Amino acid sequence: MSANSAFTKLDGLNRRLEAIEHAQSMLGVDEAVMMPVGGGEKRAETMGVLAGMYHEMATAPEVADWLGDAEAEPLDEMQKLAIREFRRVHTNMTCLSADFVRKQVNARIRSEQLWRELRPSGDWKTFLPAFEGVVATAREEAQLRADVLGLSPYDALMEQFDPGNRVADVAPVFADLKLFLKDFIPKALARQEEKLAARPLKPLNPPYAIEKQKALGLVMMEAVGFDFDHGRLDVSHHPFCGGVPTDIRMTTRYTEGEFITSLMGIMHETGHGLYEQNLPHEWTHWPVGRARGMAMHESQSLFVEKQIARSPEFWEWAMPHVREKLGAEALEGWDLEDVLAHVHLIERGLIRVDADEATYPLHVILRFELEQQLIDGSLAPRDVPEAWDAKMREYLDLSTIDNMRDGPMQDVHWPSGAIGYFPSYTLGALIASQLWSAIERDLPSVREDMRNGRFVGLNEWRREKVWQQASKYAMPELIQRATGEKLNAKHFEEHLTQRYLR
Template identity: 65%
Template sequence: MSFADLEALGRKLESIEHAIAILSADEATNMPVGGGEKRAESVSFLHGLRHETATAPEIGDWIAKAESEDLSEEQQLALREFKRVYTNATCLPADFVRRKSQAEMRSEQLWRDLRAKNDWANFAPALEGVVALAREEAQMRADALGLAPYDALMEQFDPGNRVADVAPVLEKLKSFLIDFVPEALEAQARRHEARPPKTVKGPFAIEKQRELGLSMMQALGFDFTHGRLDVSHHPFCGGVPTDVRMTTRYRTDEFLTSLMGVLHETGHALYEQGLPKALSHMAVGQARGMAMHESQSLFVEQQLAHAPRFWEWAMPIVATHLGEGALASWDVEDVVAEVNKVERGYIRVDADEVTYPLHIILRFELEQALIGGTLEVTDVPEAWDAKMTEYLGLSTIDNPKDGPMQDVHWSAGLFGYFPSYTLGALIAAQQWQSIEKAMPNVLDQIAAGDFSGVNAWRAENIWQQASRYSTPDLLKRATGETLNPDIFIAHLKKRYG
């Protein structure tokens, strides 16, 4: 009964993960400052317990025995995913994991202090240590998984994605965007000349913004019996599928930042709430990687909430909650122009839908070189500046805090993560194209505030499939083709050209 042993183990791990998730969400939203030290101890202990439990030596025997058992197709998929997760969890020695954790913690602490001071010189040695360990990790994972080193790192975030498949897609997108960004800016200037941008005047009461966000979440299909909305320093979607913890943050001078954050995180939440409940204790029943998760949030935020038909429905609801007077000078065309504003900028997290992929492609190219050993940390500022200048016409050579120091990811050892952001945007566009083909009147449904059709398609093709298939296979099953940059390019031309 080795498969039964794995299922029992899965339920035990699910309980530990549940505790970690809720304690972590509470720490970011409700925990008093004085609770931090003990909370860190508790969560650290649970992480250790989870790793111990998930990597126990007998698990390898259970997997081997289960492979010879008479299993259903569903059980075979579950076993395959369990084995993949176990192999990834056990291929790094414990002493290496400790060294890596210490180096990353020290690097993150330095980053928080030195980024504000624009001090690359004193930050670089700590990052060099993290990169050296990342190269070591990549090689160990490559050996265990039979992959190239950078592919082995990408595998941790998006199972099945490979540089050989991803790089040509991003290269094509880059070539298009370098020429298209100036065109989009020119088109925007012409629109602004014909219809000057308008601003809305606050203040917008936080409680009224909260009620607006809650009403939007409900309309989009969020289940409040299995989740809630709170406030945190940075918006996130955490918790567990049966108890999703979503957050946003508020400004009283404008409301769109908070609302778009709510819509983005609702996309993540709908995915979590839509996963197959009967498989929640097994890896096969959990979300399929970062790109697919990001595609669900960007589907709501960009494919839906940046579209004019969405705002035909949404504007009256905004006015109901925030007051007709506050929006008297704004109509659908004005808010659509605001949410679709294109602007060259230094900071990835502030970038718009058009320029954002170039920020990601820059990082994707540099971190491949860092892991491959063709780029050293000391040369990163110059390499970053050269690409930033070529792609977006902006120089960061004397401004590392807005260049290679702007993200925490490399400090935290997260190499192979960045591609997921833009792959998510491409996947979202590809899903939208499939939905439009399946439901030609989908835009009329959205303008009427009816999201049941888009949710039903995503539930059947994405949410309920969970981790049965690799990221590329899941996308092909859902949309009929592998990742196709032409779909996203066509979307950008239509919206911004």
Template identity: 70%
Template sequence: MSYAQIEKLGRKLEALDHAQAMLGVDEAVQMPVGGGEKRAEALSMLAGLYHELAAAPEIADWIDKAENEGPDVVQKASLREFKRVYTNLTCLSADFVRRQVNARVRCEQLWRELRPTGNWDAFLPAFEGVVALMREEAELRAKASALEPYDALMEQFDPGNRVADIAPIFGELKVFLKGFVPRAIAHQEEKLAKRPLKPFNAPFPIERQRALGHAMMEAVGFDFTHGRLDISHHPFCGGVPSDVRMTTRYVTGEFLSALMGILHETGHGLYEQGLPAQLSHMPIGRARGMAMHESQSLFIEMQISRSREFWEWAMPIVGQHLGEEALKGWDIEDILSHVHRVRPGFIRVDADEATYPLHVILRFEMEQDLVAGKLAPKDIPEAWNAKMTDYLGLSTLGNAKDGPMQDVHWPSGAFGYFPSYTLGAMIAAQLWAALERDQPSAREDIRNGRFVGLNDWRRQHIWSQASRWSTPELLERATGEKLQTRYFIRHLERRYLD
């Protein structure tokens, strides 16, 4: 009986979550500027209402009683995840959540206004408010969970991941990448000296790029009866599993950035669409954290769509949608020179897969200092510049637009999220190695545009498992090993040095 009460509550929370998700998508995609004030109020009110329902004191009794009612295996796992979520919710008051959401939404709106000019000084007061509330949240969560403050924040995005486990792995990866990137660039320059990079046959009309993106999404398995693609300032995948909303941004001078972005977000979308629908109203039915989510997007983008086999299949389709002039005079080596290009840059979302982890490690290290109070918000530009210079040889002094103001995550209060990106890249490489062991024909399938088997493997090992296990447990059950650096390192060396 108590489990039935929990399920009934779960359906109410699912409806509220649906509303919040769609309001958030609308704000990013098509809300007029004048709608910001009331949208912030609406989202704040819904967040508070959600929190009041989800953190009600009587739920603790329901959980205790349900655990003694002889739940089956699925219900037992469901209760375990529900209890974990409930514990994390009850350490924050509804009033705190309202204040935090309001501060985050207003800060993010200000970021959207100021980011084009990189006006850090005008942005700083709102951001300081977000950081102060984040530190308060970290302490509250740490006290409730007996975790370190930053671990308590990461737990909201990747249950089971801890700094003690991640920091050594990231340290090993950082040392490797600081040596590897110059070698990869030198190897690349040798090839380009013999075969220069060809300029794009621009322009590429946006409508044609959109049609190409749709065709690729459909080919790799995205279900358009349960999702759509739009345009936004910052590409993302949002919505809910039954109505996945993805966005990208286009430029007419080249088509690869939009296409790779679309395929990346499609990986997220496939994960959402592959979750068990019968459990959508319970926490156990949700995606297992952001590292696993990012692994699914990078599996599509990096493991599949930047491979030689993918482009042997895809080049004719590109010509079909962008016109015969689009790839006139190009062959497979020309396109691979573009999709495999290693080039240090300021912008994380535009980074190649070899330099990208250094962007993330920089943020991971700074976040820990921000949470601990070792780094003040006003000092971020200077600290950012020091790390960018050390890791990537680039200075961001006086350039907040391409430095600490480039991402939406911190303005929106998402601290503890960034590690997910590089963990996702490593997980994707490890999943690919396991899949290829199970399906030796995987590369040939890609060469022929057959993606069903690849999706079936991930549906069995990742998607259908939803949140039944912690992030480390899910990876180990899927691949037979804990997280390893060697698969990602091997992947990079094969692609960029062989």
């Protein structure tokens, strides 16, 4: 490509945009991990300015001209894919003005900061005005996008997290899954009760020193392929994976009372980190070189947590490492079945991030249904606590009516304006199960490999089929190419049935 070609101009633009994204990402990580409370106001202002700069650069008038010219240039296949994906992203970005983006970022950051302050006390009344501001800007964004994209407002928001996601496709899958789970969960709980009556759950033996838990987590991260030359692990209020592919920042949270929750959180975020670290580095400054939406991202984190780290084979390998890092007394007198009884424990609970894989989808479906109502205006922000409680009672037979902290204030997503994101979590679980089925077909030795702490084959398969494909294809096509069939929820249902009923 010549220095004056439109593609070259777009390549330079994408490198500048990537630099701003890198700065935004690191400021976001610092805010969650390190920033003192008093830094919040100036940080919100800075993030708003950077978001405005990014938006102005990406939507400048000449960019549309460059895109049109590049589409007429002689390009190779990857360059054509890069232009196609940039066109999609550009269309979505030009839906919003720079002034609106600045206003929205400010509302989101201030709301999230207030949430971090008020969530421990569950002070919904004080938080509500900030939340109402976030919902108002989300509704405005949804309508602006819908008008340009020709979608419903909520579909237009889902499009930002998972290109191609539509309520018309997702809602029936979730409705069927709800029916399956309402039948499955009582059966699984009854089976669990029988097993625990014959072999009671062994109590954990705390305290587990946080430094020892971190050491254990680092060993597990490295074993499954995380590259510490290009990433690190810290602590935050809400676990996340951020940064950029060459500098991944992961966080978890610890309690000395038990170690399994934190370890599973670490493995979950490691799945996100592996995806980012193994994207095609020569294309990460272009949208085509990024992860293919949040459902695919969640499939990678859930794959590591559920398919790998909660499997019997993983724990056969892991138990000696747990004893070495936490101390011989950590699992004193335990065998594999004792560990699996904890790792596979099913409980109806209030907290999404602590939920087991059987009840978790119901937490997501609840949020999916409520946030559609928030966007279409049929649910006012002030009425969320009552609506949330009603669905918790229906789906999990639990109440949150006097517990805002563990009810609608438990997640960072709505305070930060990430509405339309939640469906990705359960779609990710469906994809993860389907990927595992394909891997077992292609790599018959995979369970024996895990039993011996060998994860290279698993990673090579995913690197070829998922990670290196980045955003070349829409999610349905990517799944079809990787597994040989369209997204099929039966793999997830079979996974649960096999693990908990057989």
